[in-house]
Amino acid sequence: MSGEAKRSAPSFACKEAGEGMPTHVAIIMDGNGRWAAQRGLPRFEGHRRGVEAIRRAVRTAGDLGIRYLTVYSFSAENWRRPAQEVSDLMGLLKRFVRHDLAELHANNIRVRIIGEREGLASDIRLLLDEAEQLTRGNTGLTLVIAFNYGGRQEIVSAMRALARRVQEGTLDPADIDMDTVGAALDTHGIPDPDLVIRTSGEQRVSNFLTWQTAYAEFVFLPCFWPDFDEATFRSAVDEYCRRDRRFGGLSVRAG
Numbered sequence: 001m002s003g004e005a006k007r008s009a010p011s012f013a014c015k016e017a018g019e020g021m022p023t024h025v026a027i028i029m030d031g032n033g034r035w036a037a038q039r040g041l042p043r044f045e046g047h048r049r050g051v052e053a054i055r056r057a058v059r060t061a062g063d064l065g066i067r068y069l070t071v072y073s074f075s076a077e078n079w080r081r082p083a084q085e086v087s088d089l090m091g092l093l094k095r096f097v098r099h100d101l102a103e104l105h106a107n108n109i110r111v112r113i114i115g116e117r118e119g120l121a122s123d124i125r126l127l128l129d130e131a132e133q134l135t136r137g138n139t140g141l142t143l144v145i146a147f148n149y150g151g152r153q154e155i156v157s158a159m160r161a162l163a164r165r166v167q168e169g170t171l172d173p174a175d176i177d178m179d180t181v182g183a184a185l186d187t188h189g190i191p192d193p194d195l196v197i198r199t200s201g202e203q204r205v206s207n208f209l210t211w212q213t214a215y216a217e218f219v220f221l222p223c224f225w226p227d228f229d230e231a232t233f234r235s236a237v238d239e240y241c242r243r244d245r246r247f248g249g250l251s252v253r254a255g
Contacts, residue, residue: 022194022240024068025061026144026216028208029053031200031224038224044088049226051096058109060233061141068142068190072208076116076150090124093147097127101134108140114186115149116157144190151210158184187212195240197233199225217243 029050036046054071061069074089081089104111111131120128128147161184165171171180182188192212196205201222205213219236221228 020241021064022066022237024070024191024193025066025195025197025237026070026072026193026209026213027057027228028072028196028198028206029225029228030198030202030206032226034200035224035226043085046224046226047089047092051092053225053228054096055100056229057233058104058141058143060230062107062109063230064234064237066141066237068144068193070114070144070146070190070193070209072146072149072206074115074147074149075207076148076153077207090121093124094127097131101131104131104143105135105138108138110135110138110140110142112142112144112190113147114144114154115147116153117148120148142190144187146208149186149208151205151207153207154186155211157186181211185211192216194245195219195237197221197236199223199228215245217245 032046032050033043034046035049036043039045054073057071058069073093078089079086101111111134113128113132117125117128131145158181162171162176162180166173187209192214193209193216196209196213196216196218197220198205198218199221201220203218203220205218209216217240219239221232221236223232
């Protein structure tokens with residue numbers, strides 16, 4: 001695709017050491033509307049170009065050997081947007097699944113969907129189910145799509161599920177620990193993100209993976225999401241590789 005950085009083997013410090021490359025990268029894809037506004041284009045065009053950026057991100061994640069890529073495609077709060085914009089976003093989702101699912105499957109990519117499905121239109125739910133079922137056995141990159149998702153809502157849902165188990169007598173409250181909570185979340189079986197990237201210059205998490213990002217590294221980029229390309233992705237990973245992750249302990253670099 002024109003304008004993309006030429007692909008080459010990564011030269012990150014973590015790769016040179018044979019370790020340290022993030023296993024899981026999560027992205028808050030922000031700035032589609034502002035990208036379009038700066039160019040005098042309708043917001044829909046910004047969202048359409050944003051889908052192209054998702055395709056680039058998936059390819060780059062695969063090239064880098066990242067095992068999990070989570071994209072924040074539609075938040076639980078996005079329903080508050082104008083009806084026409086929501087309709088446009090739903091249309092783009094349908095097109096992405098219908099046009100890209102075969103290619104994702106052919107490239108051994110597994111698709112997982114996190115977020116609330118109750119209340120979604122039946123055709124949307126069927127598409128989400130199809131994407132997961134078709135790619136369930138794939139063993140390459142796992143593409144996690146956060147759709148109709150909210151981190152706080154996810155935690156509330158998990159607490160309700162655990163409360164039901166306590167009420168049924170199948171779970172002792174004394175046995176509830178962080179692993180128990182993690183297993184009740186939408187992301188069960190998925191490692192927590194190592195790196196969270198947000199575009200558009202905003203520096204907040206916006207109700208994204210609230211529990212899972214407790215020890216993630218954050219990289220905030222000034223570019224709008226439609227301009228996110230391979231070079232930008234590699235730059236963010238390079239920044240991650242230079243970080244000293246301590247998880248509350250002492251620096252391993254301090255000796």
